[in-house]
Amino acid sequence: MKSVTERGILSRYDTRRKANWIGFFLVLCVIILMVFTMLYPILFTFFNSFKGLVEINSFPPHLLPQDWHWENFREGWQYLNLPHFLGNTLAIFAGNMVATMFVLGLASFSMSRLSYPYRKAVYFFFLLTLFIPPSTYIVPNFVNLKDLGLLNTFWAFWLPAGASAFYLLLLKSFFDSLHLELFEAARIDGASEWRSFLQIALPLSAPIMSTLAIFVFASAWNDWFWPSLVMHGDPKYPLATAIYKKVVSGSVTGLKLNVKFAILSMVMLPPIAVFLIFQRFIIRGLHLGGVKG
Known part of the structure; x- marks a missing residue:
């Protein structure tokens, strides 16, 4: 007996059409942009909590700390x-x-x-x-x-x-x-x-x-x-x-x-x-x- 599979967002026929792939790619880019804009403030705050005072005021800024200062949490x-x-x-x-x-x-x-x-x-x-x-x-x-x-x-x-x-x-x-x-x-x-x-x-x-x-x-x-x-x-x-x-x-x-x-x-x-x-x-x-x- 042939197994029945649920139809996804794009069927096997839809994946053969280039226009559908373009639309799917645009939607994926929008989702990635939304995730980035939501996660960036959280990651920026979290990683800055491990930086030293000089490093946090340096320019250009960078996301990851060069030296991890755990004493910031104690202070x-x-x-x-x-x-x-x-x-x-x-x-x-x-x-x-x-x-x-x-x-x-x-x-x-x-x-x-x-x-x-x-x-x-x-x-x-x-x-x-x-x-x-x-x-x-x-x-x-x-x-x-x-x-x-x-x-x-x-x-x-x-x-x-x-x-x-x-x-x-x-x-x-x-x-x-x-x-x-x-x-x-x-x-x-x-x-x-x-x-x-x-x-x-x-x-x-x-x-x-x-x-x-x-x-x-x-x-x-x-x-x-x-x-x-x-x-x-x-x-x-x-x-x-x-x-x-x-x-x-x-x-x-x-x-x-x-x-x-x-x-x-x-x-x-x-x-x-x-x-x-x-x-x-x-x-x-x-x-x-x-x-x-």
Whole structure:
């Protein structure tokens, strides 16, 4: 029996046409250019962290260091209290994740499984908020947190984390895909909606929660603007804000350029490692929680 092979981008007939090869070559060149423009800043920062101060200011510049100065990382670690700011970032991530799991999880479960008036209107209201630029509600959020006395506390991050319309709709779409018979059987056995959420919906949502955990981690790790508004002083700064104010800002003096690159490399590598390790969960979770028409 003749084996059946899947058709690729170019079939055996297509490869005989010169015009197709030209188009394929142009697409390949564009992809290589995109990869280069994405990787070059990362490699430039990483290799500069190993250079000496004279070599990093030399002209013409070169990518690879001639002498590897590992002491730059030790100086950067001593200059900036990275464990303290890392702890603040992880505290923000943990609180944001709890708000995502329970506040947004319960809201999306209610929208998916409970019957209430104007369900579609409520759904389209949350969908509409995705088209509002985030910069328009920075000032209202700041004023509300100030009136509540929550500035310079981690609640300034945890409360807004429970109002993400994108995560809400992503979770709702996932809960819509769960079999209704599971929850009907739980109701027959006397389980409440709260118990159905904790013992059925939440354990089954582990794939989409894993994806959201990566998104929440990336947001907590990279955000520096909002913390610079609501946090006042070093003890409460997350890592990204501390890096901006103490390393990237032009007001910083006395810090050598190669040590700056060493600090940036130490901060840059963990999220890259997290993405490379858990990238399959991102794709799988988005597939499971994709919005269905």
